[in-house]
Amino acid sequence: MLLPAVPFGAALAGLLLPPLRARAAAAVLGIAGAAAALLLACGLLVALDQPSEQSRQLVRFGHLAVDFGVRVDSAALLVAVAVGVVALAVQVYSVSYLDGDEGYPAYAAQVSLFTAAMLLVVVAGDLIVLLVGWEVMGICSYLLIAHDRRLPEAPGAAVKAFLVTRVGDVGFWLGVILLGVHTGSFRIADVLAAVTGGELSTATLTAAGLLLLAGVAGKSAQFPLHTWLPDAMAGPTPISALIHAATMVAAGVYVVFRLYPVFSYGDGVLPVLAVVAAVTMLLGALAATAADDIKRVLAWSTVSQLAYMVGALAVGATAAALFHLLTHAAFKALLFLAAGAVIHAVGSNLMSAMGGLRRPMPVTFWSMTIGLGALVGVPPLAGFWSKDAILHSASGGAGWAAGLVFAAGLATVVVTAWYATRLWLRTFFGLSRSEATAHDPPPLMAWPVVALAVPSGLLGFVALSDGFVDRLSTPVPADWTGAAARPDALPAQPVLADQALVHAGGFVLLPLAAAAVGIAAAWLVWQRDPATDPARALGRLRPVFEREFYLDGFQDVLVVRPVRALARAVRRADESVVDGTVEGTGRGTVSLGGLVARAHRAALPRAVVAVLAGALLAGLAATLGAAL
Amino acid sequence: MTAGQVVLILTLAVPAAGAVAVPLLPDRVARITGTGAAGLTLLASVLLYAGRGGTSLEPAAPVRPWHSVRGDWAPGLDLQFHIGVDGISYPLVVLTALLTLLCCGYLLGRPDGSRMLVALLLAAEVGIVGTFLALDLVLFFVFFEVVLLPMYAMIAIWGGPGRRAAARKFVLYTLLGSVLLLVGVFVVVAAAGTADIVALTGGGQLGRGTQLLGFTFFALAFAVKAPLWPLHTWLPDAHTEAPTVGSVILAGVLLKLGTYGLIRIGVGVTPEGAAWAATVLGTLAVAAIVVGALVCLAQTELKRLIAYSSVGHMGFVLLGIATGSAAGIQAALIGNIAHGVITGLLFFLAGAIKDRTGTGELAALGGLRETAPGLAGILGFAAIASLGLPGLAGFWGEVFAVVAAIQRGSPGWTVLGVVAAVGAALTAGYFLRLLRRVTHGPPAAVPVAPAGLARIELVAWAPLVGLTLVIGLLPVLVLGMAYGPVEALAVGVGG
Amino acid sequence: MHPVVPYVVAALLFGIGGFGVLRRRNAILLLMAVELMLNSVNLVLVTASATVRATLAAAGTAAHTGQVFVLFIIVIAAAEVGVGLAIVLQLYRLRGSAEVDTVPLADPEPDREPEPGPERVVVR
Amino acid sequence: MTQAIDHVALLPAYLAAGTALLALLTDLAVARRAATLAVTAAGAATVAVAAWAVGTGPVRDTFCLADAPAACSFRADPTSALVATLFALLTLGVLGLSGYAVRGLPAGEYCFLLAASMTGGVVLGYSRDLITLVVALETLTLPLYALVGLRRRSVDSAQGAVTFFVVSVVSVAVTLLGAALLYAATGAVHLRALAAALADGVPGELTTLASAGAVLVLAGLVFKVAAVPFHAWAPATYDGAPLPIAAYLSTTSKLGGVVAVVYVVAIGLQPWLDVVGPALAGFAVLTMTVGNLVALRQRRMVRLLAWSSVAQAGYILAPLGAFAVGTGRTSDALALAVTATIAYAVFYVMIELAAFGSVVVLRGGAVMPAVSLASLDRSDVDGGEIEQYRGVARRSPWVAAAFTLALVGLAGLPPGLAGLFAKIVVVRSLLGGGAGWLAVIVALNAVIGLAYYLPVAVRLYGDRAAAEPAAVPAERVAGPGLRPGWGAPLWSGLALAATTVVAIVVGFAPQLVLDAAALVAG
Structure with a gap:
């Protein structure tokens, strides 16, 4: 219960108490919060052997109770540790990265x-509490992206980020509500029991699965709702590292991991997942090849790596997905922080302004190299093991979906290798294109980078130890052994791929070869003319990738503009029609009054006429009435 | 006369005395006594909670008031002075008292605050608290009407440039609503013989025909008050022209008269009518949500935008009531309180911005973050709370209204739930657009007079910010006491 | 003669009186027309008193009520003429003519549209 | 055989007549205005006390037919006591308000005519047969013709008087024709006897005659209340008359009309309500709607009040109309309707007097810019334009507050609780009587009503445009030979204050009025 509470306390203190406006106090508070969370997570990881759960009733709506439940198990703790590490690194890093910025205290809070x-999302025991954490993350990303006052496009990017994720969240809301309503309670344990117990109809499950998928696609920037992530780079780099690389975007994957039975029991959900993953993988990688801004390259690479995790989930390799999540968190955060250092030094995001930084920035160079190596999947580094595990389970999986994921995975390995090398060469080799004298970042920024380099490198070896695998197993109730347990045989239920993460043998060579091909291709193109951008080799394809397949344009045309037009139309209609009728009745009564008044603007005889006529008519009516 | 009854009478008597005394005293003293009276009322309303005879968790008698006072006022008119407070009306009474106190305090600190405005605030408070406490249909109507003229005077005298037309539209539209309520009341009283709400709740004595007819009149009357979409056009004008204090009370509490009335009388006294009209009400509520959100997207004036956002939020509350289930009504109750607190805060802020920059036009505003960081921060918080961020007060009402709609199970209701959820997303859209226009971006040319926050403003807004956070984290505060009565109401409607 | 004849005469008289009231422009002639109508009512009452005594024998209720009513009506008519002539005289002296159709009912100038422009409301 | 005459029952009538004579004598003997007014006021007060005393005593009948004791012409029961007291008090109120007007008018004649009219009203209260009823109504109305025309130099006043006279005379003719036809058909003139005759069925061919007669009587009486087809005289007459007389017309004369209608309908034509009912309902709806609609467009204050009083007459008639149209003609349904009508009438009369009182005090007290120098002489001041009332609240806040309270009361909104309860009584009786549609029409009319009452109230607090001439200083007004009466403002202020206090008290305790009204229906 304590885990999310500590940073939450730190955040509240930072935000609300004005005396804490002083920079130092805010920094200390921020770092202390992150460190405490990390220590707590590690402590729990070590101490805990089986999943523990506490919950307290928050409120009761009719007979639907909402309780503040916390469920801690090994997988959750592992992710929590990762989050703690990255958060601590980012807090330390930002102290110096934002030293000039007066908004720092609010930023730290x-x-x-x-x-x-x-952390709330990671340990949530109740769907509603999960939803709370989920949305608060969204709003924090909004606030932090818009943090930089001077950057003109920051507010726009922040709004776009929040709105696109919010569109996804509508699906998430509905999915959560559907599950909650049909199981009669929002506790995840009850929901999973109901799912596995077969109380929910497959139709509801499919619907819930797809809706949750929409939320996940929004949050983890998968295919239809991914357009916000590249623009989110307008935020400060440490934020990109924390939110848009390691944690928030991974939350979507974690939720799928957590509610896996819902997805696996709903028929047709996993194939959709697979297709989305495949498309996003390729799309992200190809777009990265043509991007000139270093942060956008990394953003697109995040999109494609996330697609890897989603692909792994689609294929049923939940442990592999989680493992890749951890490794990706480490090396992507490292890459972003290092890129931050480079930008800090060179003063511009664009790679065309960088080059030849190998000598002036050795530390950044070597940590960036480890990161890129891990990204590409160079053998000893962490990325290799996790990506290999995914590809292996994809190749082993049954059904066309697994095949699609495997093919896309392989192709992406090549492209990833290509753009990683391109980034590596253009930033650190060739002649320096920037006027500023590049130098290594100050220690406060350097230390987190180095600290992150360690797990990027060594995390792979942890996978070798056998204890590691079952920690990552999906927190599904013990009795759930596989498809056979359910009475009505589910069609094409992917048998949970064997959880072995590490396996030697011929298969490992395939991705390695693909990576080598990618690196070689990039090196060759770059080698011919070090000054220009290897991306020109793409020729006509370049503008297409550059403009990210014009998806952004489509989204604007298909969604944003019609909604705005509809809004204007509805406003005009509302004001003229509804308001018009009301004002109309008012004016009508007054003019009617005028009409009747004019009838009275006559002389005395008319009054007498009225009297006699009235008497006559009344008399006639009465007599006729009486006669009836 | 138990202590509870004395406190109950005090909650009404103190503001009434204040409203009479304030115009007679000299200016400064008057405003202080006015604020004092509002403070006392808040204290009295809070004390009501003590000795309430235990919140009845099981569905007890339909309406079991904690304290009630009963006296004959005009038997010739079936009018009994029967007031009482219970789980449903208690939070609303406290909210009214709090908002009035904050408004009086706000006026205390302002140079142009006038004692007549404080008097009108207290008079309006008498009407509103009376309506929440009334347990007699005719008394409910009398207090419902008491609110009318003070609000008219507030808008017509201290309002903005176009105030006369806006005030007249407001008073005529609301009067139309309340006369329909009068007809509805006497349709029920003529059929049932008694006007006592406690006796009538559950619709035992009334035949189906009377219930349907009665509910139609009630629904029309309360739809005008809590603006249900087609009958809402008085709200934007009234809000744009009303003074800050007027808008806060208008949005914070006056709209709740409509929804509270719908719950206590619409669903309570004529449940069959409520069940019969549920789908129509639900559809209109969802239309209110969507139209409110869309119109806000295209709004250009700050206060008008917040007014339309109230139409959207009340749409959620009305959706909750339309479902008729216990979850729905509870969602409506917490939606009421949350909207009262958040929109009250929003209007305070809008007033502050208008005072500082002299204009409400979004085009002219901008970059508030640089010029008045404190104000921008609180505006951001209020906007985010209002768009229904989970963890803040606005979330519970909206989500559980959608839950209640989907819980009804029929495809029609599920579609309504889904559209409502999409509406919620649209709400996020226009609030963030508002923030982007007003706080972010380069500082606009408009000079911002006092950049910092005046002490009085902080004092007025702090409780609201705190309350939003507390209700967001602990919704049980508001709903804890309402389980019993709501359960009983829902049983009536077969929810 | 058959009792219906006086009723018909009375009706005719009332019709003529009514027509006179509507057509006559001069106030005094109008008064005379009204007198005509009142006298037609007297005629009806007198004949009614006679017929009532004949048909509703049981109506022992003071057989001559009708005639008593006539007396009262005559007194009322007289009083009215007195006051009426005084008023018409005053009108004639002030306005030089006793024409009835120049007496306006509503104030001549155009009526106000409901809301002249917004004006500031000052309250101490 | 001489008829036993119960003089005690006649005491209030004697006193009223005595007051009139006394007024004349004091004017002859003591030529001072103050004395005449004082004497008349004292006389009115004594009449009120006497009527109340007689009322509390046993029910006394006099002028009864020898052989049918039930049919009496003059009956002193609690109802008549209430009506007589109301007339006396209203006359007292109007006298109080006449402080300003009487300076420009011949006081003697003014007081005598007013007392004579009061006598008519008092006798009306006691009358139980058609003849006495018509005579009483005439005694009530005849002095008013003269009173309306009393403003010597004003053409409006003369024209108003002529209009009032002509239309009134025609209506009286119509009433008398109706009464004659009823007499011809049933042979009965006493209301109770009439009811008995109608109850045991009118011979075949006479039914059409009787129904025509009934409706014509009703038409004539409804003229007094200024219901729509017969209302055209009201605005011109009210505007032309001196202000206190306009107040008298809109309160006392209207109350007389209502009492007459109630007596005839409730006692006389009780068995034939299905004939009379639709007519009444039609009159009510027409009156309400036309009254409210035209009032929206009025520019002059008294004309607006005239039209609003026409609309209020519609609300007064509504319960009776609804009763006839509604289902179930049990006797207690009749009682419910009559109570509602009388209660509304009493509430209305009080608020209307307060409204006119405020106008009198505002206009009289040199508070407003006189439109033209000609009307400098305070005596023939008239209602004036509504525009002139702008910004009056700053000079005389209390009177403006009373006026606003009265206007809001007329509109039926809470600060004016009396008005609110009046509306509730009407709607309650309408729905009790089953005529829901009429209740909705009353409700809609209330909304239109507010649309013209509120702008007037707000204008009182409006800001005086600098361009208008400053108020004419008081001293220049009192030109040579025009001493400002005997403390005119004091009396008028007192009368206004008294009426407003009564209106507020009744607002908070409406049960008093409801019990009194139930008395009438009983």
Whole structure:
């Protein structure tokens, strides 16, 4: 219970108490919060052997109770540790990265709030509490992206980020409500029991699965709702590292991991997942090849790596997915922080302004190299093991979906290798294109980078130890052994791929070869003319990738503009029609009054006429009435 | 006369005395006594909670008031002075008292605050608290009407440039609503013989025909008050022209008269009518949500935008009531309180911005973050709370209204739930657009007079910010006491 | 003669009186027309008193009520003429003519549209 | 055989007549205005006390037919006591308000005519047969013709008087024709006897005659209340008359009309309500709607009040109309309707007197810019334009507050609780009587009503445009030979204050009026 509470307290203190406006106090508070969370997570990881759960009733709506439940198990703790590590690194890093910025105290508090929200999602025992953490993360990302006052496009990007995720969240809301309503309670344990117990009809499950998928696609920037992530780079780099690389975007994957039975029991949900993953993988990688801004390259690479995790989930390799999540968190955060250092040094995001930074920035160079190696999947580094595990389970999986994921995975390995190398060469080799004298970042920024380099490198070896695998197993109730347990045989239920993460043998060579091909291709193109951008090799394809397949344009045309037009139309209608009728009745009564008044603007005889006529008519009516 | 009854009478007597005394005293003293009276009322309303005879969790008698006072006023008119407070009306009474106190305090600190405005605030408070406490249909109507003229005077005298037309539209539209309520009341009283709500709740004595007819009149009357979409056009004008204090009371509490009335009388006294009209009410509520959100997207004036956002939020509350289930009504109750607190805060802020920059036009505003960081921060908080961020007060009402709609199970209701959820997303859209226009971006040319927050403003707004957070984290505060009565109401409607 | 004849005469008289009231422009002639109508009512009452005594024998209720009513009506008519002539005289002296159709019912100038422009409301 | 005459029952009538004579004598003997007014006021007061005393005593009948004791012409029961007291008090109120007007008018004649009219009203209260009823109504109305025309130099006043006279005379003719036809058909003039005759069925061919007669009587009486087809005289007459007389017309004369209608309908034509009912309902709806609609467009204050009083007459008639149209003609349904009508009438009369009182005090007290120098002489001041009332609240806040309270009361909104309860009584009786549609029409009319009452109230607090001439200083007004009466403002202020206090007290305790009204229906 304590886990999310600590950073939440730190965040509240930072945000609300004005005396804490002083920079130092805010920094200390931020770092202390993150460190405490990390220590707590590690402590629990070590101490805990089986999943523990506490919950307290928050409120009762009719007979639907909402309780503040916390469910801690090994997988959750592992992710929590990852989040703690990255959060701590980012807090330390931002102290120096934002030393000039007077908004730092609010920034530090918002990061702690974000960490609290992420931890809440990780340990949530109740769907509604999950939803709370989920949305608070969204709002924190909105606040932090819009943090930089000077950047003109920051507010726009922030609004876009929040709205696109919010569109996804509508699906998430509905999915959660559907599950809650049909199981009669929002506790995840009850929901999973109901799912596995077969109380929910497959139709509801499919609907809930797809709706949750929409939320996940929004949050983890998968295909239809991914357009916000590249623009979110307008936020400060440590934020990109924390939110848009390691934690928030991974939350979507974690939720699918947590509610896996819902997805697996709903027929047709996993194939959709697979298709989305495949498309996003390729799309992200290809777009990264043509991007000139270093942060956008990394953003697109995040999109494609996330697609890997989603693909793994689609294929049923939940442990592999989680493992890749951990490794990706480490090396992507490292890459972003290092890129931050480079930008800090060179003063611009664009790679065309960088080059030849190998000598002036050795530390950044070597940590960036480890990161990129891990990204590409160079053998000893962490990325290799996790990506290999995914590809292996994809190849082993039954059904066309697994095949699609495997093919896309392989192709992406090549492209990833290509753009990673391109980034590596253009930033660190060739002649320096920037006027500023590049130098290594100050220690406060350097230490987190180095600290993150360690797990990027060594995390792979942890996978070797056998204890590691079952920690990552999906927290499904013990009796759930596989498809056979359910009475009505589910069609094409992917048998949970064997959880072995590490396996030597011929298969490992395939991805390695693909990576080598990618690296070689990039190196060759770059080698011919070090000054220009290897991306020109793409020729006509370049503008297409550059403009990210014009998806952004489509989204604007298909969604944003019609909604705005509809809004104007509805406003005009509302004001002229509804308001018109009301004003109309008012004016009508007054003019009617005028009419009747004019009838009275006559002389005395008319009054007498009225009297006699009235008497006559009344008399006639009465007599006729009486006669009836 | 138990202590409870004395406190109950005090909650009404103190503001009434204040409203009479304030115009007679000299200016400064008058405003202080006015604020004092509002403070006392808040204290009295809070004390009502003590000695309430235990919140009845099981569905007890339909309406079991904690304290009630009963006296004959005009038997010739079936009018009994029967007031009482219970789980449903208690939070609303406290909210009214709090908002009035904050408004009086706000006026205390302002140079142009006038004692007549404080008097009108207290008079309006008498009407509103009376309506929440009334347990007699005719008394409910009398207090329902008491609110009318003070609000008219507030808008017509201290309002903005177009105030006369807006005030007249407001008073005529609301009067139309309340006369329909009068007809509805006497349709029921003529059929049932008694006007006592406690006796009538559950619709035992009334035949189906009377219930349907009665509910139609009630629904029309309360739809005008809590603006249900087609009958809402008085709200934006009234809000744009009303003074800050007027808008806060208008949005914070006056709209709740409509929804509270719908719950206590619409669903309570004529349940068959409520069940019969549920789908129509639900559809209109969802239309209110969507139209409110869309119109806000295209709004150009700050206060008008917040007014339309109230139409949207009340749409959620009305959706909750339309479902008729216990969950729905509870969602409506917490939606009421949350909207009262958040929109009250929003209007305070809108007033502050208008005072500082002299204009409400979004085009002219901008970059408030640089010029008045404190104000921008609180505006951001209020906007985010209002768009229904989970963890803040606005979330519970909206989500559980959708839950109640989907819980009804029929495809029609599920579609309504889904559209409502999409409406919620649209709400996020226009609030963030508002924030982007007003706080972010380069500082606009408009000079911002006092950049910092005046002490009085902080004092007025702090409780609201705190309350939003507390209700967001602990909704049980508001709903804890309402389980019993709501359960009984829902049983009536077969929810 | 058959009792219906006086009723018909009375009706005719009332009709003529009514027509006179409507057509006559001069106030005094109008008064005379009204007198005509009142006298037609007297005629009806007198004949009614006679017929009532004949048909409703049981109506021992003071057989001559009708005639008593006539007396009262005559007194009322006289009083009215007195006051009426005084008023018409005053009108004639002030306005030089006793024409009835120049007496306006509503104030001549156009009526106000409901809301002249917004004006500031000052309250101490 | 001489008829036993119960003089005690006649005491209030004697006193009223005595007051009139006394007024004349004091004017002859003591030529001072103050004395005449004082004497008349004292006389009115004594009449009120006497009527109340007689009322509390046993029910006394006099002028009864020898052989049918039931049919009496003059009956002193609690109802008549209430009506007589009301007339006396209203006359007292109007006298109080006449402080300003009487300076420009011949006081002697003014007081005598007013007392004579009061006598008519008092006798009306006691009358139980058609003849006495018509005579009483005439005694009530005849002095008013003269009173309306009393403003010597004003053409409006003369024209108003002529209009009032002509239309009134025609209506009286119509009433008398109706009464004659009823007499011809049933042979009965006493209301109770009439009811008995109608109850045991009118011979075949006479039914059409009787129904025509009934409706014509009703038409004539409804003229007094200024119901729509017969209302055209009201605005011109009210505007032309001196202000206190306009107040008298809109309160006392209207109350007389209502009492007459109630007596005839409730006692006389009780068995034939299905004939009379639709006519009444039609009159009510027409009156309400036309009254409210035209009032929206009025520019002059008294004309607006005239039209609003026409609309209020519609609300007064509504319960009776609804009763006839509604189902179930049990006797207690009749009682419910009559109570509602009388209660509304009493509430209305009080608020209307307060409204006119405020106008009198505002206009008289040199508070407003006189439109033209000609009307400098305070005596023939008239209602004036509504525009002139702008910004009056700053000079005389209390009177403006009373006026606003009265206007809001007329509209039927809470601060004016009396008005609110009046509306509730009407709607309650309408729905009790089953005529829901009429209740909705009353409700809609209330909304239109507010649309013209509120702008007037707000204008009182409006800001005086600088361009208008400053108020004419008081001293220039009192030109040579025009001493400002005997403390005119004091009396008028007192009368206004008294009426407003009564209106507020009744607002908070409406049961008093309801019990009194139940008395009438009983």
